[in-house]
Amino acid sequence: xxxxxxxxxxxxxxxxxxxxxxxxxxxxxxxxxxxxxxxxxxxxxxxxxxxxxxxxxxxxxxxxxxxxxxxxxxxxxxxxxxxxxxxxxxxxxxxxxxxxxxxxxxxxxxxxxxxxxxxxxx
Numbered sequence: 129x130x131x132x133x134x135x136x137x138x139x140x141x142x143x144x145x146x147x148x149x150x151x152x153x154x155x156x157x158x159x160x161x162x163x164x165x166x167x168x169x170x171x172x173x174x175x176x177x178x179x180x181x182x183x184x185x186x187x188x189x190x191x192x193x194x195x196x197x198x199x200x201x202x203x204x205x206x207x208x209x210x211x212x213x214x215x216x217x218x219x220x221x222x223x224x225x226x227x228x229x230x231x232x233x234x235x236x237x238x239x240x241x242x243x244x245x246x247x248x249x250x
Contacts, residue, residue, distance in 0.1 A: 131175060132182050134158060139213065141187075149217040150183050154208035161208055171206040176234065176242055183216050184230055184248070192228060192248040199245045206234070206241050214241060226250045 132138070135158045139151040154171065161169035177200065185192050206214060213236065220231040227249060234242040 156208035196247040
């Protein structure tokens with residue numbers, strides 16, 4: 129299930145030659161937040177992983193299949209109310225033999241929410 133345009137929207141893409149970033153805005157009225165958790169919504173980790181995957185697919189204009197979560201550290205919960213806009217940054221994207229490895233993080237200003245290293249197949 130795609131979450132783009134229902135749970136979050138892409139506000140802006142940017143690149144500086146070595147990193148690529150997407151500023152995204154969460155939709156606090158999305159149905160997932162009614163259950164996770166009522167009155168104090170938090171973006172589920174599985175949704176964060178899906179968002180990263182969708183953004184990578186958009187950036188590479190490719191269909192990808194997640195093969196390995198090498199590391200995924202949830203440093204701080206993301207609230208769609210308190211933290212409605214965050215930046216997903218891909219600091220390193222490496223492609224080899226039909227595999228894509230991505231390293232990056234999710235942050236807002238000086239606040240780090242998630243750090244990840246993921247492996248995908250094409």
